[in-house]
Amino acid sequence: MATTDLDSPAVGVTEFTAESPVEDRYGPPLSGELAELERVLASGRLSGGAAVVADYERALAGWFGVTRAIAVSSGSSALHAALVAAGVKPGDEVLLPATAPLPTAMPILTCGAIPVIVDVVPVGLAMDPADVAAKVTGRTAAAVSLPLWGYPADDRPAKEVLDAAEIPLIEDACQAHGTRVDGRYAGTLGTAGCFSTHERKLLATGEGGFVLTNDEEFGERFDFYTHLGHLRGGHGVNYKLAAPLAAIGRRRVDGLEAQLRARAANAARLRNVLVAGGPLIELPVGADDSPNYYTFVLRAARSAGEIAAAFTDAGLAPDSVRFGYRPLYHRPLFAPYATDCPNAEALAATTLQLPVHPGLSPRELEWIADRIARFARGMGSR
Numbered sequence: 001m002a003t004t005d006l007d008s009p010a011v012g013v014t015e016f017t018a019e020s021p022v023e024d025r026y027g028p029p030l031s032g033e034l035a036e037l038e039r040v041l042a043s044g045r046l047s048g049g050a051a052v053v054a055d056y057e058r059a060l061a062g063w064f065g066v067t068r069a070i071a072v073s074s075g076s077s078a079l080h081a082a083l084v085a086a087g088v089k090p091g092d093e094v095l096l097p098a099t100a101p102l103p104t105a106m107p108i109l110t111c112g113a114i115p116v117i118v119d120v121v122p123v124g125l126a127m128d129p130a131d132v133a134a135k136v137t138g139r140t141a142a143a144v145s146l147p148l149w150g151y152p153a154d155d156r157p158a159k160e161v162l163d164a165a166e167i168p169l170i171e172d173a174c175q176a177h178g179t180r181v182d183g184r185y186a187g188t189l190g191t192a193g194c195f196s197t198h199e200r201k202l203l204a205t206g207e208g209g210f211v212l213t214n215d216e217e218f219g220e221r222f223d224f225y226t227h228l229g230h231l232r233g234g235h236g237v238n239y240k241l242a243a244p245l246a247a248i249g250r251r252r253v254d255g256l257e258a259q260l261r262a263r264a265a266n267a268a269r270l271r272n273v274l275v276a277g278g279p280l281i282e283l284p285v286g287a288d289d290s291p292n293y294y295t296f297v298l299r300a301a302r303s304a305g306e307i308a309a310a311f312t313d314a315g316l317a318p319d320s321v322r323f324g325y326r327p328l329y330h331r332p333l334f335a336p337y338a339t340d341c342p343n344a345e346a347l348a349a350t351t352l353q354l355p356v357h358p359g360l361s362p363r364e365l366e367w368i369a370d371r372i373a374r375f376a377r378g379m380g381s382r
């Protein structure tokens with residue numbers, strides 16, 4: 001691999017700027033998708049009932065080690081249908097962490113249910129089990145947990161509280177394909193895991209999503225609801241994934257493992273420039289947990305504002321700036337559900353996310369590492 005001398009950039013090589021930014025979007029190289037698409041088009045079976053959709057679902061279930069995967073039209077439809085299949089009815093309450101972005105929370109409103117926002121633990125993305133216990137009521141029908149940015153959310157303590165009250169846990173693992181908690185994949189810890197295959201996600205089909213479950217009855221209810229009630233008279237919606245998108249997904253599942261390795265290697269390169277005891281650390285994860293490195297997340301000792309602004313000015317807006325991450329109740333739509341969440345506030349104020357996708361050139365990666373290094377050395381007390 002080529003090395004880059006940062007102090008004396010090659011003559012004629014432009015700096016990355018807001019006009020020629022580091023590409024934060026990743027499209028994997030083609031690996032048989034076109035042949036798969038040709039087969040599907042030639043078959044004339046383009047709907048969600050085509051055999052390739054079932055093939056894709058089997059491949060997903062196999063990769064994640066669950067009994068059932070059901071493909072749907074988006075991560076949002078996976079979340080909505082999972083809540084319905086979990087028994088959430090209008091007027092019910094659904095717990096979710098304050099770190100939830102709008103797409104995690106909106107499906108709760110789609111159900112006509114009431115979001116009940118809980119704080120996260122002081123370190124990490126897991127729901128605070130004490131706050132969960134305090135906010136469970138007789139109307140709580142489900143909880144949605146969130147391994148945000150591809151980082152693990154160890155929700156086992158919260159799940160104990162939920163299990164005791166017989167409340168199902170739905171994971172919004174839309175950013176967390178391949179993230180592990182205690183060795184187990186995010187999205188396989190509760191009743192169901194919801195995933196997106198939007199173009200920005202690790203497994204990308206354009207639009208699309210899927211649910212994972214080991215609960216046979218839940219799987220049947222989810223399938224029934226998302227497939228028009230199997231046209232047997234029960235109420236359902238049409239959330240089926242179209243065959244051409246399943247064909248793309250079927251090929252790309254096979255590339256997930258290599259992608260995870262490449263992302264972890266890039267993350268290791270960035271981690272390498274952090275200074276022990278310095279003002280910047282990687283967002284901490286448990287000893288048996290591993291991110292999928294959807295993004296690389298830095299946590300600053302006080303505020304991440306200065307370093308996020310420096311990256312933005314230099315042409316690489318962190319997701320915190322691009323998507324305006326902040327606790328959910330700061331959004332007007334969810335302001336009526338505001339509650340005190342100091343840990344989520346601190347997390348939003350101190351973190352920033354940077355790309356480590358496999359499409360980064362060595363020069364782009366070194367550019368990011370160099371900028372982190374300036375802050376890892378330059379801020380703080382020394």
Ligand SMILES: *Cc1c(COP(=O)(O)O)cnc(C)c1O
Pocket residue numbers: 073074075076077101103104172174175195196197198207208209
């Ligand atoms: C992308 C995403 C969604 C929504 O997925 P779509 O496929 O875009 O509907 C939901 N939650 C999270 C955390 C996401 O990142």
